[in-house]
Amino acid sequence: MKQAFNIQPQHDKETTMHKSIITALISALIFCLGWGNALAADTPMELKMTVEEEVEVIDAQGNTSLKRTNAENVIPGDTVVYTTRYQYTGKQAADNVAIRNFIPAEVTYLPGSAMGSDSVSFSVDGGNSFDAAGNLTITDGSGETRPATPEDYTHIRWLLPRVESGQTGSVSFKTKVNEE
Numbered sequence: 001m002k003q004a005f006n007i008q009p010q011h012d013k014e015t016t017m018h019k020s021i022i023t024a025l026i027s028a029l030i031f032c033l034g035w036g037n038a039l040a041a042d043t044p045m046e047l048k049m050t051v052e053e054e055v056e057v058i059d060a061q062g063n064t065s066l067k068r069t070n071a072e073n074v075i076p077g078d079t080v081v082y083t084t085r086y087q088y089t090g091k092q093a094a095d096n097v098a099i100r101n102f103i104p105a106e107v108t109y110l111p112g113s114a115m116g117s118d119s120v121s122f123s124v125d126g127g128n129s130f131d132a133a134g135n136l137t138i139t140d141g142s143g144e145t146r147p148a149t150p151e152d153y154t155h156i157r158w159l160l161p162r163v164e165s166g167q168t169g170s171v172s173f174k175t176k177v178n179e180e
Contacts, residue, residue, distance in 0.1 A: 044089040045097065045163075054079040054174065076179045080107055083172040088163040099171055100127065100157040107175035109150040116171030119159035124148045127155040 052068040055078075059065070071080050084099055100123075103109055111133070114120040121130040124138060136148035158171045 045099075046087045046089060047099070048085045049101075050083045050085075052081045052083070054081050074177050076177050078177045079110070080175050080177060081172060082175065083170055085168070085170045087168045088165065090163075091165055093162055093164045095162050097160045097163050098157055099160065100130075100155055101171075101173070102127070102155055103153050103173075103175065105178075107177055109153045109156065110174040110176055111150055113174035114156060114158070114171070115173070116169065117158040117160055119161070121157050121159070122148075122153045123155040123157070124152045125154065130155070130157045 051071045053071040053074055054066050054068050056064050057067045068081060074080060082101060084101060086099060088094065088097070109122070122133050122136060123130050124136050133148070133150075136152070137145050138148050138152050139145045156173055160169075163169075
């Protein structure tokens, strides 16, 4: 039987996995709320992050659809969606505004799931550098280089070519909760 994990911040932390998920999500939330984002210091942008579980629902006629619910108890294999809503509060338009999110180690990015901008890049080095998924590589302990996989991604970044004063929008990505 797979263990359920509550990935919303709470005071009751029962397992090591539970604690690490909480820590990762708090880090992601702090990151998205402005303490670690890639926005220029002079870019007035308000950010709000939500974390939801995506579940399949079957109606009375047997039709299936996807529904997002508060991600309270997730288990390995569940889909978790991270959405960052933004509002640009600057008086003048800004060009090349970046929004970056931390990808918790307890989840794996689902390829092709990033929404909100055509310009999406990833990091495999803790957010120090970003590139297109197909250009990323990992060097292992023996010096061998291999193409990076979604399991290697530590951060995701969207580049918004231009944001106007008062503009709102959102960016999102989906992940799968890793097996223990």
